Amino acid sequence: MxxxxxxxxxxxxxxxxxxxxxxxxxxxxxxxxxxxRARSSTGSFADxxxxxxxADSGEQRFEQVLDALRERVRSVEFADGLPGAEEGRTARNDILHQLDDYVLPRVRNxxxxxxxxxxxxxxxxxxxxxxxxxxxxxxxxxxxxxxxxxxxxxxxxxxxxxxxxxxxxxxxxxxxxxxxxxxxxxxxxxxxxxxxxxxxxxxxxxxxxxxxxxxxxxxxxxxxxxxxxxxxxxxxxxxxxxxxxxxxxxxxxxxxxxxxxxxxxxxxxxxxxxxxxxxxxxxxxxxxxxxxxxxxxxxxxxxxxxxxxxxxxxxxxxxxxxELAQRDRVTRRTFRGVIESFRSRVPELAKQVETQVEAGQTLDSAAQDAFTTALSNADAAVNDGSLLRGTLLARWQDIAASGVLARTLRTRGKRRSPGADEQTEDPRVAALQEAIRDSLEALVVAVAERAGEEVIRQWDTVAGGRQLVERFSCDTVAADFSERVRRAVAEWQKRVTEMVSADGAAKRSVARFVSFDQNAFTLVLMVQLLGYEAVQESLGRTTPSPQRLLRGLFGAESLRNIDAMAREDLLRRIGTLLYEERSRFTEALAAARIPGEDDAVQLYQATYNLEIAR
Missing domain, CATH: 3.40.50.300 (P-loop containing nucleotide triphosphate hydrolases)
Structure with a gap:
């Protein structure tokens, strides 16, 4: 110059x-x-x-702390679009650039x-x-x-x-x-x-x-x-x-x-x-x-x-x-200023991490709350008789008043010709089974859709939440959800039939004299499970009570056992379906790579370590 x-x-x-x-x-x-340019033999930044x-005793420790700080800052990721993302990336890149391009080169050389x-x-x-x-x-x-x-x-x-x-x-x-x-x-x-x-x-x-x-x-x-x-x-x-x-x-x-x-x-x-x-x-x-x-x-x-x-x-x-001393004064002032600035810049980065963590927790809570409510609503609908409306109720009243159930009972020892069951099977039994399946499927799909809509509505209140929905195709329900529900309900119906066979009339003395159609009485049990007693008053006394029919055949204790196991199994299957639907939203959050609380804690710890080392 x-x-x-x-x-x-x-x-x-x-x-x-x-x-x-x-x-x-x-x-x-x-x-x-x-x-x-005189070369320093100690290569120190002296205050x-x-x-x-x-200093000879501390230079290696200081460099290690800086390296650890760099790795900690570098590892922090931010989810696109969510609060704190832009500010966090800017702060992270700013700190990384200064560590890589200014601080560490001057510490090492x-x-x-x-x-x-x-x-x-x-x-x-x-x-x-x-x-x-x-x-x-x-x-x-x-x-x-x-x-x-x-x-x-x-x-x-x-x-x-x-x-x-x-x-x-x-x-x-x-x-x-x-x-x-x-x-x-x-x-x-x-x-x-x-x-x-x-x-x-x-x-x-x-x-x-x-x-x-x-x-x-x-x-x-x-x-x-x-x-x-x-x-x-x-x-x-x-x-x-x-x-x-x-x-x-x-x-x-x-x-x-x-x-x-x-x-x-x-x-x-x-x-x-x-x-x-x-x-x-x-x-x-x-x-x-x-x-x-x-x-x-x-x-x-x-x-x-x-x-x-x-x-x-x-x-x-x-x-x-x-002069060398004058240059060292300039570099020392700037170097110390940068190190001092990390005392506020790294915690500011940690605050942006916390902002993202809070946003992620809000989104995750919205998904959990919506689907927890959905399961609760499904359980209430099963128990309060809400499903005994329309087609399902008409099918039950038709089959209960027709004498079909009575005809399924027969005295043991009386032989029937081959194929008699198939020839005398009333189509109304199959219709009732289909109506139960349709009603349960409609219930589960409806509560899942409402839960999905609620999640999306809640996510819309968080900046960037809608982008997550669009990016990861988080529709209210998955395309194959109805089919999975239908399979789950069919499997539940099959399981209830097995319960009836294993823990039903075989334990009562009446079983020595009377046999019955397990499929037909499984449907009666399902009607009872779907809250018939809750709506019985509004239906009047013209239709036989499922509970009376079942108690007479199985006995009160056996009926309570079957009822409890069937309800628990149904609720578990519905819970599994809703959990799978909720997982689509939680997996979207995971894919967004939202930082965790530990990331913020470790940034604060790295700041503390730097403060001790300097």
């Missing part, structure tokens, strides 16, 4: 800050170019009282060159300033740069290896260019070696932070996260833009070493404009920041400022980076 010969006219203005006044700045060419981040990032607004003259600071043209200027996303890094040729993929931003492609660094492909880092750069210092010309292309200012933020010192450039027309202050506030919150340049300052109204700019810096907690003003000038030649336009900025950089 060589200095041009002094000229009588000084157009660069140092407005003070960071404890370095204009009078304190070097008056002659004693900039960073006059110093060799003012002599404690070291990389403490002699990394000091990196000065020149960042700022579109059209602020960043590239012109970079060329002026370097002392030769290393980057292109003009209207094309804002449309590209190819930052240029200028450094001494001896430091080029430091910025290879091995040490610096390993995931970013890069190209090395000799002489003038032309813009590379979008997203490519351009390395520009220059003998004008002192060894141990690099300057980075970053993309615009207020680019209309979101990827550009995200890319700029990534490079700012890797820098030891920010030189932030904005214009007299754009310094009040929100995007400018977002970046400046990040530097403030992380205690990053910072200098601010206000460019294209018109002569008319200059004092008032600088007063307002300084007031904004004060209001945003940046009152001690070094600040500079570059006048609106056409004194540009060869893509660099002419005369003394950039001298004050160059002298400031010479002051803060000229």
């Amino acid at each position: 060589s200095r041009p010969p002094a000229t009588p006219e000084v157009t660069g203005n140092h407005e003070g800050g960071d404890g370095v006044s204009g009078e304190d700045l070097p008056a002659s060419g004693t900039g960073p170019g006059r110093h060799e 003012s009282d002599g404690a070291r981040y990389r 403490p002699d990394t060159p000091l990196l000065i990032a020149v960042a700022g607004s579109t059209g602020a003259g960043k590239s012109t300033l970079v060329n002026s600071l370097v002392g030769e043209q290393v980057t292109t200027t003009g209207v094309r740069r804002p449309t590209t996303n190819s930052p240029v890094l200028a450094c001494n040729p001896a430091d080029m290896d430091w910025f290879s993929e091995t040490f610096f931003l390993p995931t970013f492609p890069r190209v090395r260019q000799q002489g003038l660094a032309m813009p590379g492909k979008d997203g490519m880092l351009v390395l520009a070696p220059s003998e004008c750069m002192p060894q141990g210092i690099a300057v980075l010309d970053t993309p615009d932070v207020d680019s209309a292309v979101a990827a550009h200012h995200e890319f700029a933020a990534t490079f700012l996260d890797t820098a030891d010192l920010w030189l932030f450039v904005t214009t007299s027309r754009r310094y009040a833009d929100a995007r400018v202050w977002e970046f400046l506030q990040v530097a403030r919150d992380r205690n990053t070493s910072l200098g601010v340049v206000l460019s294209r300052v018109p002569e008319r109204g200059r004092g008032q404009l600088l007063e307002h700019f300084n007031a904004m810096l004060e209001a945003n907690g940046l009152g001690n920041t070094a600040r500079f003003a570059i006048p609106e000038t056409d004194q540009i030649r060869g893509e660099r400022f002419t005369a003394n336009t950039a001298d004050a900025i160059r002298d400031y950089l010479a002051d803060v980076t000229g």
